[in-house]
Amino acid sequence: MNVLDLLRPEIRELVPYQPASSAIDALRLNANETPWREIGDKTHRGLNRYPPARPTELATRLAARYGVEPEQILVTRGSSEAIDLIVRSTCRTGKDNILVLTPGFAMYGVYAKVQGAGVKQLALSEADGFRLDAEALLATIDTNTRAVFLCSPNNPTGNAFDRDAINAVVAGLANRAMVVIDEAYREFSDQDCVDLLEYPHVALLRTLSKAYGLAGIRCGALLTHPRLIGALGAVLPPYNLPTPCIELAMASLDPEANSAAGERIRLLRSERARLARALVDLPGVERVFPSDANFLLVRVVDAMNWDQALQRQGILVRRFEGDPSLDGCLRITVGRPEDNDRLLEILAKGADS
Numbered sequence: 001m002n003v004l005d006l007l008r009p010e011i012r013e014l015v016p017y018q019p020a021s022s023a024i025d026a027l028r029l030n031a032n033e034t035p036w037r038e039i040g041d042k043t044h045r046g047l048n049r050y051p052p053a054r055p056t057e058l059a060t061r062l063a064a065r066y067g068v069e070p071e072q073i074l075v076t077r078g079s080s081e082a083i084d085l086i087v088r089s090t091c092r093t094g095k096d097n098i099l100v101l102t103p104g105f106a107m108y109g110v111y112a113k114v115q116g117a118g119v120k121q122l123a124l125s126e127a128d129g130f131r132l133d134a135e136a137l138l139a140t141i142d143t144n145t146r147a148v149f150l151c152s153p154n155n156p157t158g159n160a161f162d163r164d165a166i167n168a169v170v171a172g173l174a175n176r177a178m179v180v181i182d183e184a185y186r187e188f189s190d191q192d193c194v195d196l197l198e199y200p201h202v203a204l205l206r207t208l209s210k211a212y213g214l215a216g217i218r219c220g221a222l223l224t225h226p227r228l229i230g231a232l233g234a235v236l237p238p239y240n241l242p243t244p245c246i247e248l249a250m251a252s253l254d255p256e257a258n259s260a261a262g263e264r265i266r267l268l269r270s271e272r273a274r275l276a277r278a279l280v281d282l283p284g285v286e287r288v289f290p291s292d293a294n295f296l297l298v299r300v301v302d303a304m305n306w307d308q309a310l311q312r313q314g315i316l317v318r319r320f321e322g323d324p325s326l327d328g329c330l331r332i333t334v335g336r337p338e339d340n341d342r343l344l345e346i347l348a349k350g351a352d353s
């Protein structure tokens with residue numbers, strides 16, 4: 001199979017836009033920019049200049065971090081943009097569909113609906129530890145399923161899926177549909193799926209928003225087969241990442257920043273374990289689900305009351321109103337040690353405090 005057959009015919013045939021040269025060591029009279037910098041412009045490149053159409057230097061550095069080749073990466077505005085890009089590029093409106101697992105990250109379905117694509121859902125069973133059932137998944141798709149989203153570690157359940165099950169999904173979908181493994185929380189887990197990129201129909205999503213503390217710069221990455229990167233790159237608008245974001249992302253890759261991030265990740269992982277142990281012992285807590293991410297899904301006796309008690313004390317957690325499978329659950333992001341202490345102190349007083 002030609003790997004480009006995974007994409008819509010129109011996308012395969014797109015001729016990429018040719019942006020103006022992004023070089024700044026020349027007299028730039030090619031892009032209708034203003035020659036002076038704005039007051040307060042602290043960027044290296046200058047905000048009067050367009051950013052590079054594609055941040056190739058950042059892409060090369062991120063590729064090295066993720067252990068892939070520069071031709072296997074596309075830098076996107078958060079991994080959110082990569083999800084949208086895949087849905088738009090694979091699904092024909094009114095004909096095709098994606099498959100998602102529930103409970104799961106709701107945005108896959110939103111992007112599919114915007115594209116006019118169908119959304120098939122496969123429920124993860126709480127009784128089964130929200131385990132991925134590859135056989136059930138393969139039985140749920142049809143010939144119009146163009147992309148399957150596996151979020152591992154899964155938001156909001158927190159668990160990473162078993163590698164054998166992921167492998168079975170990848171094997172079952174070869175030459176049929178893309179398998180998108182959303183690894184937004186990968187850094188908090190012992191597992192990654194980067195080896196699966198040897199299969200051309202596999203795409204991985206990564207982000208600087210979670211473990212690297214840069215949600216505000218909107219920088220994510222799509223990792224997949226070089227030919228798909230080329231074709232999907234033609235769909236993305238040029239200059240999609242603003243100059244300050246590129247420069248801040250580059251700075252975060254410096255060894256010093258990188259090792260500080262590593263320390264923070266270690267601390268959050270140990271706080272996750274501490275918080276889980278403490279929550280289990282609280283009255284009213286029915287279950288703390290095992291987590292490979294930077295949050296815990298907790299089933300409590302009265303989620304609404306707990307949520308409101310926390311809000312009264314200025315603490316926000318996530319409750320899933322309108323999702324029956326998560327009725328009674330709260331998703332709590334692991335904070336700094338002092339934040340977790342404060343949370344536990346309030347919860348220890350009970351939901352009516």
Ligand SMILES: Cc1ncc(COP(=O)(O)O)c(C=O)c1O
Nearest residue numbers: 078079080105155184207209220
């Ligand atoms: C599983 C998952 N994927 C993707 C995203 C999007 O993240 P971003 O666009 O900030 O990279 C999120 C954000 O919460 C998420 O939980």
